[in-house]
Amino acid sequence: MKFSDLILQTAAKVLVFIIMTFSIYILFAGHHNPGGGFIGGLITASALMLLYVAFDVETIQEIIPVDFKVIGAIGVLMALLTGIGAIVADVPFLTQVYRYVDLPLLGETGLGSALVFDLGVYLAVIGTTMTIIRSISEDM
Amino acid sequence: MSLLHFAVLLPFLYTVFVPLFFKKLPRVHTGWFVLIVPLLLFVYFAAQFPLRSGSAPLFQSLSWIPSLGIRFDLHLDGLSMLFALIITGIGFLVIVYSIYYMSKEREALHNFYIYLLVFMGAMLGIVLSDNLMVLYVFWEATSVSSFLLIAYWFQRKRSRYGAQKAMLITVTGGFAMLLGFLMLGSAAGTFSIREIVAMKEVIVNDSLFIPAMLLVLLGAFTKSAQFPFHIWLPDAMEAPTPISAYLHSATMVKAGVYLVARMTPVFGGHMSWFWIITIIGIVTLFWGAFMAIRQFDLKALLAYSTISQLGLIMSLLGIGSLALHTNYEAQAMLFSGAILAAVFHLFNHSIFKGSLFMVVGILDHETGTRDIRKLGGLLSLMPVSFSLTIIGGLSMAGLPPFSGFLSKEMFFTGVLTAYQHIDQWVILLPIVAWLASVFTFVYCLVFVFKTFTGTYRPERLDKKPHEAPAGMLVSPIVLATLVLVIFFFPNLISYTLLEPAMRSVLPSLLQPGEVFEVDIRAWHGFNTELLMTVGIVVMGSLLYKTYKKWSDIYYNLPRKFDFNHMYDKGLTGAERLSARVTNFYMNGFLHSYLSYIFTFVIIVVGGSFLLQRALAIDPSTNAVIEWHEYLLAVSIAVSSGFVLFVNSRLTSIIGVGAVGYLVSLLFVIFRAPDLALTQLVVETITTALFLLCFYFLPKLKTEVVRIRVKVSNLIISIGVGTVFTLIGISAQSTNPFKPISHFFLNSYELSGARNMVNSILVDFRAFDTMLESVVLFTAGIGVYTLINLRKSRREKR
Secondary structure: OOOOOHHHHHHHHHHHHHHHHHHHHHHHHOOOOOOOHHHHHHHHHHHHHHHHHHOOHHHHHHHOOOOHHHHHHHHHHHHHHHHHHHHHOOOOOOOOOEEEEEEOOOEEEEEEHHHHHHHHHHHHHHHHHHHHHHHHHHOO | OOHHHHHHHHHHHHOOOHHHHHHHOOOOOHHHHHOHHHHHHHHHHHHOHHHHOOOOOEEEOOEEEHHHOEEOOEEEOHHHHHHHHHHHHHHHHHHHHHHHHOOOOOOOHHHHHHHHHHHHHHHHHHHHEOEHHHHHHHHHHHHHHHHHHHHHHOOOHHHHHHHHHHHHHHHHHHHHHHHHHHHHHHHHOOOEHHHHHHOHHHHHOOOOHHHHHHHHHHHHHHHOOOOOOOOHHHHHHHOOHHHHHHHHHHOHHHHHHHHHHHHHHHHOOOHHHHHHHHHHHHHHHHHHHHHHOOOOEHHHHHHHHHHHHHHHHHHHHHHHHHHHOHHHHHHHHHHHHHHHHHHHHHHHHHHHHHHHHHHHHHHHHHHOOOEOOOOOOOOOOOHHHHHHHHHHHHHHHOOOOOHHHHHHHHHHHHHHHHHHHOOHHHHHHHHHHHHHHHHHHHHHHHHHHHHHOOOOOHHHOOOOOOOOOHHHHHHHHHHHHHHHHHHHOOHHHHHHHHHHHHHHHOHHHOOOOOOOOOOOOOOOOOOHHHHHHHHHHHHHHHHHHOHHHHOHHHHOOOHHHOHHHHHHHHHHHHHHHHHHHHHHHOOOOHHHHHHHHHHHHHHHHHHHHHHOOOOOOOHHHOOOOOHHHHHHHHHHHHHHHHHHHOOOHHHHHHHHHHHHHHHHHHHHHOOOHHHHHHHHHHHHHHHHHHHHHHOOOOOOOOOOOOHHHHHHHHHHHHHHHHHHHHHHHHHHHOOOOOOOHHHHHOHHHHHOOOOHHHHHHHHHOHHHHHHHHHHHHHHHHHHHHHHHHHHHHHHHO
């Protein structure tokens, strides 16, 4: 698919950053506000998809030279490892812990192993969605 | 985690490093790195020896799935010790041998050693587990690793056939055994073997006693290649020879023997246990020996001989189990001699058969063939191999001065004891045993003399034969030396290895602190046993000399009774049947698949909904429906109706998308922002995906569909709609179960999150989320693979 829609391309360049920022906000906000890894991952994937639609596959491949299969695998492994971490600490599989930590600049921040888990889901969703979309579009 | 647990898990853990050695250090044979595992384990088990003599067995507990009564408990008693030493000791020698046998340039050594280590760990797990469920897991792990090892040269058709056959037969038996274990577990209320043995009285009177016994025996017989399940073992000889020496003669096929020995304290003393095992064992002994003579392939000959020897050990275990029978209390010590003979012969068989297999490997390696029609006259060319064959072969034939003689004599004592104390007609037992031993003698002669004497015909061999390198000879020499040493000093192992093993098979015969009297000697005076051996030598030599005259009976055997033929027939029949069943409903039309799925949903969901009398319509608790909610519902209905009547794919996508966005608006109204967000994004992505996929589809055209199909479609769609509407309304109207939602209200205290939905996703029900991510990722990889397969196939064209 080869498009050369100038308006779409110009808009996409700006929009992608807004959507990406929003998706990362959604990922981290998930703990107390609507959001989370799954939604965040899907929003990131839709931002990337906008790029694919506005430009063409080869161009984006050059700009973002990542293998999304690997991203997905890393995500699944992260989710799995947080669970195994609980076993190592001798509590049931996938028990999540939560602590308030005083971080420099950010002040008192809540940190939880659930966030790592959610990050894993986030990456798994991006990896999978993009793998599917890319394989189909490359097949054309 | 104790050291004992670590010993079982060490081979599994070590597999992780094997590919690294293979890839990073290709100049050193990977076997050298693997060698350390059996060595360490052998030293570890041997170091437990002082504990053995008369003291309590080593027991280590580890909780695994406590809610199901499954504990990873390990138990090292005399019987486990004997097996553990055989597994690690022969494992060590086999790996030494494989270093010279397997070429490091041509073979995928990392696979070979990974499978071998998995097998070693699993086999140790079988003989050490106290829990039946854990034992079962390891049992199947040996079947799987054996499958992988037989199919190691998977390019060959015979290898794949042999691997599949071994897998199907042993796994079927294993599955039966699992059922038997479950019955035992339900009768005893525990899966622990020690506790089951302690509750013997309860189990004997349970109605499940006989079925459990039969099923457990089915597992043991398939694994130990007992008649009529023996057919997989000759085909398993397609594995590399070190594997045949290790798995298919010394260890894995003895797992069935182990299981029978281990279960003797539970089932032993019951007459049917005695009859089944003794008869199957003696038939296997005879049939294996009889069939071994006609083989031309040396490995096939050894395979049948292994079958036959396993039958011998099995029948001894059957006879020995009578020691626990109440009618034979007076003769208990006499019958217990059969158990001693069984463990002793098991040990002997492992050493002489191991060395014989290694010699066959050497012959194959040096001459390029294992066919005795091509071999002959190798005596002067390969003198060391010849000496090794003499030692192993004559030990197998039961002649002095080799250890096989001792256990063979004890075997005759066992069958004679059975005859003297049970019934007149049981004289068949010693007779069949004697006949089988005659045939054993004949195939041993075939093995030794057809290979090494006679005329040397170099033109029939692919290579110019010469003696094997020293490294290849080390392992069989060690084993052959053991054969000789055990004959002259049998009491080296009698109280260290054999008596403790015997004690764990027959624990109830002894008072605490007592030990069995074990006195193995070569000379008992001129008794029946010696006479039988002399008879075997005379009759066997005669038959060997006149083989050409009577060999015709092999070709006149009725084909109907050929179990291989039956197996092949059954397999092709099953394949054809399942293909027919599958083709009946898998017709390639998406439309048909959808109607199956939806019809199924209507029947199962709707049916159980009606059967449970769950239908309840109670609008009184409903909130007032606002006008904008009506508007939304109508819009959803209109846009889904719109999809039905458009004639362009693009328009229908937009219709479906509209439905999705409208539903997410509903979520907003009902204050479910998480759901609304997800629905919105999913809708966006799927629309884009649809657009991508539609590129490949042909233009939508009005199809001529038969009216019958249209009506059935209508009925199915109305049915699905009705079922789900009714379920939705009923769920709203009644509350048959106590709601659990109040638990999630405390999400902030429980998981530190104010967003309840998210804390359910990542904390309370994180297991679901994790597995969902795995499923999602698997689906993604599936799409990727399918598309790329198509692409590569297209490029090939």
